[in-house]
Amino acid sequence: MMTEPDPRPAFSDDFRAQLDRLFVWRRDVRHFRTDPVDPAVLDGLLATACLAPSVGLSEPWRFMRVDSPARRAAVRAEFARCNADALAARTEEDAARYATLKLAGLDRAPHHVAVFCDADPAQGRGLGRLTMPQTTVWSAVMAVHTFWLAATAAGLGVGWVSILDPQQIARIVDADPRWTFLAYLCVGYAQDPSDSPELERRGWERRDPARRAWIVR
């Protein structure tokens, strides 16, 4: 009996080893060079992000490139305000350590991308969302991760900033009122590429080798 040829690309051992290195080197970046990214590369990465899976094929992610200096300055001010609140909420000893951390690359990153989710999109016709409406948000987060990995493969760094008030960011970038703010991404070339998280290098937190899957028998 004739069997159809397998249409999938054959991913080599070499490719898999490289892919593992990509996961290891994907980093949250807060120190950027200021040189801009080729617009075609950035567009390509945002298109790749849209290859992510989504509940009911709803594609609920909404990426907004924030190019306006005035809007960026407003986001920067909003971060400063929220970060000061976060600092004030800590104990004295903890606050001293927190204050030494750099938690955003907003000043130097050449590109800013605000990511929203349309939590109730017409696309997908509601499939898979009746019992778990949060799945649209999860789908949008998968697109962020896809973008993050693709950017790493392109030699770029991405920094996720969440020390922000979602409603203020939606107002500043003039987002559709039906959308939910998820992430503010700084994008550019990393100044200090590393294969370990900055929070680990700075002694704030360590990865837990026990964070693997449980086996349910």
Ligand SMILES: Cc1cc2nc3c(=O)[nH]c(=O)nc-3n(C[C@H](O)[C@H](O)[C@H](O)COP(=O)(O)O)c2cc1C
């Ligand atoms: C949902 C989410 C929100 C985050 N928010 C921030 C943030 O506000 N500021 C920051 O410096 N890093 C933020 N990060 C980055 C994490 O601190 C970082 O992913 C973690 O320390 C592990 O480092 P790595 O991404 O380099 O492996 C965020 C990451 C995620 C997934």
